[in-house]
Amino acid sequence: MNAPRKFVKRRRVIAIAAATAILGGTASACSSSASGGSAGSGGGSVTVGMSTSLSGSIAYLGQTGLQGVQLALADLNAKGGLLGKQVKLVSADDDIKPATGAANVRQMISSDHAVAIFGPVASSIASAEEPVAAQFKVPIFFHTSNDISLMTKTFTPYAFQNVPNTIMEPRAIADYLSKQIGSKQITIGIFAPDYSYGHDTVDGFLKALTDLHVDYKVVNQQFPALGATDISSNLSALINSHPDYVFNAQYGGDLVAFTKQAEQLGLFKDTKVISFYNWGVLRALKDQAPAGAIGYSRDAFWAIKAPGLDTFVANYQKKFNDYPSDWAILAYAAVQEWADGVTKARSFDADKVIKALPGATVSTIVGPMTIRACDHQAEVPEYIGTVSSTGEAQYGGAHLWDEPVFVAPFQDIALTCDQVKAMQP
Amino acid sequence: MLSTVVTDVVGVLSSASSLFIVAAGLTLVFGAMRLINIAHGSFYMYGAFFATTLGAWSLHAGFWVALIASPVLAGLMGCGVEVLVLRRLYAREHLTQLLATFALLLIFADLALRFWGKGVRGMSAPSVVQGHFRLAGAPVPYYDLVIIGAALLVGSGLWLLLAHTSLGWMIRAVVDDVEVLAVSGVNVRLLYTGVFALGALLAGLSGVIIAPQQAVEPGMDAQIIVAAFIVAVIGGLGSITGAAIGALIIGIVQTLGAVWAPSWASTFIYLLMIVVLAVRPWGLLGSPER
Numbered sequence: 099m100n101a102p103r104k105f106v107k108r109r110r111v112i113a114i115a116a117a118t119a120i121l122g123g124t125a126s127a128c129s130s131s132a133s134g135g136s137a138g139s140g141g142g143s144v145t146v147g148m149s150t151s152l153s154g155s156i157a158y159l160g161q162t163g164l165q166g167v168q169l170a171l172a173d174l175n176a177k178g179g180l181l182g183k184q185v186k187l188v189s190a191d192d193d194i195k196p197a198t199g200a201a202n203v204r205q206m207i208s209s210d211h212a213v214a215i216f217g218p219v220a221s222s223i224a225s226a227e228e229p230v231a232a233q234f235k236v237p238i239f240f241h242t243s244n245d246i247s248l249m250t251k252t253f254t255p256y257a258f259q260n261v262p263n264t265i266m267e268p269r270a271i272a273d274y275l276s277k278q279i280g281s282k283q284i285t286i287g288i289f290a291p292d293y294s295y296g297h298d299t300v301d302g303f304l305k306a307l308t309d310l311h312v313d314y315k316v317v318n319q320q321f322p323a324l325g326a327t328d329i330s331s332n333l334s335a336l337i338n339s340h341p342d343y344v345f346n347a348q349y350g351g352d353l354v355a356f357t358k359q360a361e362q363l364g365l366f367k368d369t370k371v372i373s374f375y376n377w378g379v380l381r382a383l384k385d386q387a388p389a390g391a392i393g394y395s396r397d398a399f400w401a402i403k404a405p406g407l408d409t410f411v412a413n414y415q416k417k418f419n420d421y422p423s424d425w426a427i428l429a430y431a432a433v434q435e436w437a438d439g440v441t442k443a444r445s446f447d448a449d450k451v452i453k454a455l456p457g458a459t460v461s462t463i464v465g466p467m468t469i470r471a472c473d474h475q476a477e478v479p480e481y482i483g484t485v486s487s488t489g490e491a492q493y494g495g496a497h498l499w500d501e502p503v504f505v506a507p508f509q510d511i512a513l514t515c516d517q518v519k520a521m522q523p
Numbered sequence: 524m525l526s527t528v529v530t531d532v533v534g535v536l537s538s539a540s541s542l543f544i545v546a547a548g549l550t551l552v553f554g555a556m557r558l559i560n561i562a563h564g565s566f567y568m569y570g571a572f573f574a575t576t577l578g579a580w581s582l583h584a585g586f587w588v589a590l591i592a593s594p595v596l597a598g599l600m601g602c603g604v605e606v607l608v609l610r611r612l613y614a615r616e617h618l619t620q621l622l623a624t625f626a627l628l629l630i631f632a633d634l635a636l637r638f639w640g641k642g643v644r645g646m647s648a649p650s651v652v653q654g655h656f657r658l659a660g661a662p663v664p665y666y667d668l669v670i671i672g673a674a675l676l677v678g679s680g681l682w683l684l685l686a687h688t689s690l691g692w693m694i695r696a697v698v699d700d701v702e703v704l705a706v707s708g709v710n711v712r713l714l715y716t717g718v719f720a721l722g723a724l725l726a727g728l729s730g731v732i733i734a735p736q737q738a739v740e741p742g743m744d745a746q747i748i749v750a751a752f753i754v755a756v757i758g759g760l761g762s763i764t765g766a767a768i769g770a771l772i773i774g775i776v777q778t779l780g781a782v783w784a785p786s787w788a789s790t791f792i793y794l795l796m797i798v799v800l801a802v803r804p805w806g807l808l809g810s811p812e813r
Binding site for chain 2: 326352
């Protein structure tokens with residue numbers, strides 16, 4: 099036997115080559131690829147497009163959103179399609195890059211003749227896609243990205259949003275909290291990822307508390323990096339300030355890691371933590387879910403009573419072997435919104451669809467959804483609940499929320515049309 | 524004041540410990556085979572994924588089963604990779620080998636998405652090591668001690684293996700005198716397979732160890748390989764002691780950086796690597812080329 103090996107004895111070369119491959123390569127490991135049918139509006143079918151994040155840290159949001167759209171279209175097609183046509187889907191990965199998202203959308207509209215676009219995860223990408231859709235006159239539906247500026251500063255008549263936006267979500271939580279504590283004085287600790295979403299959400303939350311005349315004092319603020327694995331020092335600083343409440347703007351994996359480590363340090367014993375404890379996070383935490391913590395969710399499927407929701411949840415579970423995330427539910431509803439517009443307009447023509455939707459009330463799996471005319475924002479609520487101390491076998495042992503669930507109504511948490519119009523171009 | 528010091532020291536030690544176990548496997552494989560194995564990150568991620576799957580079977584015994592079974596499974600994956608892919612590439616340039624392991628990382632990441640999906644997964648620490656105790660007023664999680672203990676065991680185990688066994692002597696000798704080793708009757712092929720599998724096993728072990736404290740999710744493979752590679756390069760590729768020192772340095776920068784300048788913490792780490800590469804291209808404890 100032999101092991102013939104030629105050594106290029108230059109470790110530095112190896113190290114630098116490796117560094118290039120590792121640091122540069124993995125970031126863009128997956129390039130975008132379109133899949134699905136390619137027929138345009140000719141023949142017996144039309145095409146819609148969805149460019150979203152299917153790789154990287156927010157892939158779960160993108161993937162489950164895509165699954166929501168896929169299921170919605172399958173259900174639509176099973177009932178004979180739309181205006182007698184089957185609806186096909188082209189999808190692509192945006193690699194969490196605004197430029198890639200915009201290029202995907204352009205490609206879907208010009209090559210695949212997509213008649214509607216379903217939006218991405220990140221607001222930065224959404225704001226790159228919004229003008230492309232307007233330029234090509236195709237309606238775009240945002241169901242995950244929720245920046246208020248999409249419907250205000252950069253509003254176009256082709257854009258629609260059916261997710262509680264960055265004003266509504268923190269206001270809903272503040273609203274809930276003010277009802278809980280009344281006139282009592284409280285101390286608050288802040289924990290949020292160190293980028294625009296984290297800071298904006300925290301600012302929005304504190305401003306909403308002030309507007310509601312809540313007597314609060316921020317005793318500690320921690321902004322660890324997004325995806326940071328070592329948060330022990332942040333956590334101990336937070337815990338040592340002994341806040342009554344902690345508002346944590348993390349989500350997904352970061353929130354799971356925070357919860358596990360905070361639990362080991364005993365944070366949940368004397369402090370009420372408020373965070374995005376929705377399906378994906380609670381499923382991952384299982385029996386480590388912090389009982390008594392306050393969770394919010396854009397659509398907590400287990401807490402909503404709406405005709406058709408149970409069937410949707412069962413079908414989704416059967417098809418994807420998972421329960422629907424907030425993002426899957428709102429993506430499904432976004433397809434229903436578009437389909438309703440097409441049906442009302444009796445046409446796939448974008449200019450007719452975007453005239454049919456404003457002011458209309460669409461029936462969706464989470465109940466009737468009114469599209470506000472002034473900013474095309476769907477009048478949706480935010481859901482807030484308390485994490486249960488008992489697991490539910492039906493949901494793989496996940497600890498969901500105890501009854502009753504607080505529903506923050508749209509009218510209480512959204513900006514008024516006058517406020518919105520003042521911000522629009 | 525003292526409690527802050529305790530918290531920071533424990534934080535540094537626990538993050539350095541988990542980094543060390545991953546980096547030790549990476550640097551061990553490089554030391555014996557002159558191979559930078561980017562798929563090392565995959566073994567780490569699979570170790571954690573195996574653990575969450577095994578952990579879900581039994582809520583209480585799950586962790587202990589996973590602690591044994593996941594590293595073994597990762598080691599078996601390593602065996603497969605060495606025998607089926609890498610063995611054919613030893614005669615090629617280093618860059619080819621590097622690209623092959625990079626391709627493997629992507630393939631394993633894709634397979635993991637198919638098996639486990641894109642969501643976050645988790646597992647619980649066994650109840651005996653849940654919670655915390657107080658030291659100088661600072662809460663210290665019991666589980667941090669588990670992580671630190673595991674790193675000490677791995678470190679001393681590797682030291683015993685390399686410095687005090689004939690197998691260790693062969694592992695150290697294979698780089699310089701592969702022909703001599705072969706004519707003296709050592710099965711070099713088997714040695715390579717064994718070393719590579721041991722590296723994979725260590726990656727898998729660290730995957731299990733971090734699972735109760737971190738989010739287990741897709742993407743953790745690429746994230747850890749960057750960190751482990753930096754640790755190994757700073758310490759000196761091939762040096763286990765170097766990996767320990769590198770892990771400690773990165774642990775300090777990560778932990779303290781997270782508090783003082785969160786958005787700069789990762790920049791500091793890259794800067795540090797560049798400085799070390801510029802001043803001592805072979806790393807702190809590595810040896811320069813002859």
